[in-house]
Amino acid sequence: MTFKSFVLTIAIMAVLFSLSHASDPSPLQDFCVAVNDSKNAVFVNGKFCKNPMDVNADDFFRPGLNLAGNTSNQLGSAVTAVNVNNLAGLNTLGISLARIDFAPYGLNPPHTHPRATEVLALFEGTLYVGFVLSNPGPNMKNKLFTKILHPGDVFVFPVGLIHFQFNVGKTDAVAFAGLSSQNPGVITIANAVFGSDPPINDDVLAKAFQIDKKVVDYLQSQFWWDNN
Known part of the structure; x- marks a missing residue:
């Protein structure tokens, strides 16, 4: 094999390897500073795992989502999150949940989930919801997608995009959201x-x-x- 053929073979193998490993695992916190000494480690991309022999049903259970959140605040809304920080059994499963309560004209203000797509289902009330696309390019505006939701309606907010929910009705509203990360942020x-x-x-x-x-x-x- 000539040197040129050898280099070409290595290059092709590198391309094939990169295609089969297209991306890093999704991060589960904002940053993780690497350490060479494992004794100084806190956690890496999630949580340490409990000994399987010590696991019980309570590790996969959390009550209370039947209770409304306190909406007596400036925003008129409350988010009750269920994620790996308060339901240990979610660790490594890549999902979480939230209940969102709205007073009349309450707002869940523009925000993003850097690590998760959100699917929201409305159970009570009327919500005006929407999300904004990422920067499209020079001399173009970020496109806004909005919808009025009624009980039984479902809407999806793609991962990382700015989105919001606003109660446009005169009564309370209740929604449940599923998120594609155990710790969506x-x-x-x-x-x-x-x-x-x-x-x-x-x-x-x-x-x-x-x-x-x-x-x-x-x-x-x-x-x-x-x-x-």
Whole structure:
């Protein structure tokens, strides 16, 4: 085999290998700093596993989703999440659940789940829901998809995209959401941008939103409610 043939063979094998291993496993937390000494490890991409001999039915059980969340807050909504942090049996299964309660005109504000697609089913009330596509390119606007939901309706929010739900009715609304991660995460846009700790430099936000720095300073001084 000539050197050129050998290089070509290696290149083809590398391409075939890369195609068969197209992506890393989906992350289950925002970051995981690598350590060489395993004694210093906390966890890697999830949780440590319980000894199977010690597992029992309670590890796969959590009561309480029949109880409404407290919507007496600035947003008029409450999210009751069921994920690996409060239901250990979900570990490694790639799913989680949430109950979302809305007071009349209550809002689950624009947010994203960086690690999960969400499918939402409405059980009571009327919701205006929607999501926005990622940046499409120069001189184009992010497309918005919206729908009015009634009891029995289902709507899907693709992974990572900004989405929201707003109760447009005069009565309470209740929805249940399934998410394609045991720990989907949530980034509430307004909270993250204007309520970060420490605050984002107001010059950055003033230029990004094309508003006066006094407006930025006012928004950063507000209390940003977390409905989760």
